[in-house]
Amino acid sequence: MTDLSTMTDLSTKILERQRLIRYRYGGWLIAVLIMIACLLGLDSWLPPPLEKPRQTSVLVLDARDRLLRSFTVAGGLWRLPARVAEVDPLYLRMLLAYEDRRFADHSGLDPLALIRALGQWLWHGRPVSGASTLTMQTARLLEPHPRTLAGKIGEMLRALQLEWRYGKDEILGVYLTLAPYGGNLEGIRAASLAWFGKEPGRLTPAEAALLVVLPQAPSRLRPDRFPERARTARDKVLVRMGRLGVLNAQQVAEARQEPLPTRYRPPPFLAPHLADRLRTARPDTTLHRTDLDRDLQHTLEALARQQQAQLERSASIALLVVENRSRRVLAYLGASDFFDARRSGQIDMVRAIRSPGSALKPLVYGLGFDDLLIHPETLIDDVPSRFAGYTPTNFHHTHAGQVTVREALQQSLNIPAVAVLAQVGPARVASRLREVGLPLHWNAAHPQPGLPLVLGGVGVTLEELVTLYVGFANGGTVAPLRFGPADPQPVGQALLTETACWYLAEILRTAPTPGNVLTPGSVASPHPIAYKTGTSYGFRDAWALGFDADHTVGVWVGQPDGSPSPGHYGRNTAAPLLFRIFDLLPVPTAQVQAPPPGTLLVSRDQLPERLRYFRSAVDTPAKLTNTPPLDITFPVAGSTVELPDRDGTLADLPLVAKGGVKPLRWLVNGQPLNASGWRRDAFWAPDGEGMARITVFDQSGQSADTDVWIRRGQ
Structure with a gap:
């Protein structure tokens, strides 16, 4: 119980x-x-306030992901995003060894460091060493706070929270993005570019040591302002790395001898107009990849700044370089000096609407080839003419007489080009360009462009002209240019046939080279270029566009406000720069392409009858009211003139006219005489006996001619 x-x-x-x-x-x-x-x-x-590391500078990169330009964030800070994989491993080892040796093992707080710091504080009665881990420093960068006990406790809690949510590389990436390095620099990429002029992927021990210590006191240790302080701090890191075995004694000694950077380098600032263009088009994108070649871009920007010294103080330069097959833009220069207000440097002249001068002539001739109106060997008249009330004149106010279409295009004669356009039709030219995505711009008061179109009487942009010439280089297929891999693959549309483009390339490639550039095929200029120049009315725009098998280049020179630049025209101002740019590009493997099947390669005498001569539809020569008729008074028509023989050379034959409106222009056998147009007489030096046709034109469009026989006097 x-x-x-x-x-x-x-x-x-x-x-x-x-x-x-x-x-x-x-x-x-x-x-x-x-x-x-x-x-x-x-x-x-x-949650952790991660807005700050996400608000990084907008970056514009080249085709190899090299930085072209970056934009500041709020407060004018350069804050470039950084990842652990993009940073030199030596720097990372030195950073962890110096700041947080147990970073890989703790969970945001280092107990051993806390015990040590607390013990030293109690022993000395004041803080002697810190216990901040890199995670805690990252928390402080994310959320700055006063250095109080409450602030430190909040920092610890944030560190635990970061470790709970994110991996070590992510936390370290935030630190590498936000750490201050002096001035307006945040993040190791901005610091490395500013102090060493390079990305942080490869750093010397001395460079790595400076970047390790700078965030501790970025303002007090700036090497450009306080070099001795910066050197002392850097060497302290190097010595500790030697004691910890991160560096050997020789590396420490050599690194301590390395000079400090003495100046602050601004971040790269290349292709600023394209960067602005991409940022405006995609404002929510922080990373813009382009197809540009940074080395080529840098070289061409320097070349443009050098060339602008030869221009007016308010003149500028714009250019594009395009790879033909892919249509990728390799270089983009909107102005020769972005920061020069006198030159309106921040206006993107690649997209500015300007008069093209003669730059559209190849298109008009190309359409004439396709319409079987003309052939390169077709004869065409360059004489004073009026087309439906329009009377064009040549650039030098002279006339070449009868020339081939090849010569007319190579010499950029205006009257033959207008004659061809009159039959091709200016409205048709504008319509064909609009169909392939290259609309012309003209005065809204006129519903359609007229014959002045071919001489620059419309508006185009450099980008549109280069797109057109890339089409010539690609057999007549036109498609938009590509500025970066995000742009869609262009879909081309046919503008001309391959045969017409081959004719154009062959004519423009064999055109005389401007006298102030090296001859194509020389040592310094190793390959021929198919090129065309243009000058707008009043010397306001100078153009040069050219292509070879691989690349197309376009150059514009002028004053952005439209002011004239007398004496500067396409051939003497833009063309030399065009040839210098081609000298910087690789020489194509195939320099001259074979003609397409069916191309008519014959001499003029073998052409079909309808292609031997071009018959232009022109009005009768202009007659001014109360203007005396133009006539040749000497030599008399049908006469035989005996000229003295002076040691095998015939004496000069005087030519005399009456009436008409000065200036007068004289032709003998279709060749212009170099004589003053403000006199009614001229002198011609015959090269032998025989018949000669003498022609004179006046300003009103009247003409007179006579045939005489030249005989050697006894």
Whole structure:
């Protein structure tokens, strides 16, 4: 009985103890669960403020992901995004060894460092060393706070939160993006570019040591302002790296001898107009990849700044370089000096609407080839003419007489080009360009462009002209240019046939080279270029466009405000720059393409009758009211003139006219005489005996001619 009672009491006590244990520990468990729930709630309610590392500078990169330009964030800060994989491993080893040796093992707080710091504080009565981990420093960069006990506790909690949410490389990436390096520099990429002029992928030990220590006191340790402080701090890091075995003694000694950077380098600033264009087109994008070649872009920008010294103080230069097959833009220069307000440097002249001068002539001739109106060997007249009330004149106010279409295009004669356009039709030219995505711009008061179109009487942009010439180089197929891999693959549309483009390329490739550039095929200019120049009315725009098998280049020179630049025209101003640019490009493997099948390669005498001569539809020569008729008074028509023989050379033949409107222009056998147009007489030096046709034109469009026989006098 007693045993049974004892056992009952024992069971009762055990049950009571179990209830007590469950009560006590259950309470603790509930408390822990409540605490965890609160922490999770706080973590969800107060997530880490990651807006700052996401608000990085907008970057514009070249085809090899090299930086062309970056834009500042709020506050004028250069904050370039950085990832662990993009940074030199030596720098990372030095950073962790100097700042947080147990970074890979702790969970945001380093207990050993905390115990050491607390002990030193109690022993010395003041803080002696810190216990901040890189995670804690990252938390402080994300959320700056006063250096108080409350601020430090908040920093620790944020560090734990970061470790809970993110991996080590992500936390380190935030630090590498936000760490301050002096001035307006944030992040290791901005610092490396500013202090060393390079990305942080490859750093010397001395460079790495400086970047390790700069964030500790970025303003006080700036090497350009306080070089001795910066050197002392850098060498301190190097010595510690030697003690920790990160560097050997020789590396430490050599690194300490390396000079400090003495100046602050601004971030790269290349292709600024294209960068602005891409940023405006895609404002929510922070990374813009282009197809540009940074080395070529840098060289051409320097070349343009050098060339602008030969221009007016307000003149500028724009250019494009395009790879023909892919239509990728390799270089883009909107102005020769972005920061020069006198030159309106921030206006993108690649997209400015300007008069093309003669740059559209190849298209008009190409359409004439396709319409079987003309052939390169077709004869065409360059004489004073009026077309439906329009009287064009040549650039030099002279006339070449009868020339081939090849010569007319190579010499950029205006009257033959207008004659061809009159039959091709200016409205048709504008329509064909509009169909392939290259609309012309003209005065809204006129519903359609007229014959002046071919001489620059419409508006185009450099981008549109280059697109057109890339089409010539691609057999007549026109498609938009590509500025970056994000642009869609262009779909081409036929503008001309391959045969017409081959004729154009062959004519323009064999055109005389401007006298102030090297001859194509020489050592310095190793390959021929099919090129065309243009000059707008009043010397406002100078153009040069050219292509070879691989590349097309377009150059514009002028004053952005439209002011004239007398003496500067396409041939003497833009063409030399065009040839210099081609000298910087690779020489094509195939320099001259074979003609397409069916191309008519014959001499003029072998042409079909309808292609031997071009008959232009012109009005009768202009007659001014009350203007005396133009006539040749000497030599008399049909006469035979004997000229003295002076040691095998015939004496000069005087030519005399009356009437007409000066200036007068003289032709003999279709060749212009170099004579003053403001006199009514001229002199011609015959090269032998025979018949000569003498022609004179006046300003009003009147003409007179005569045939005479030249005989050697006794």
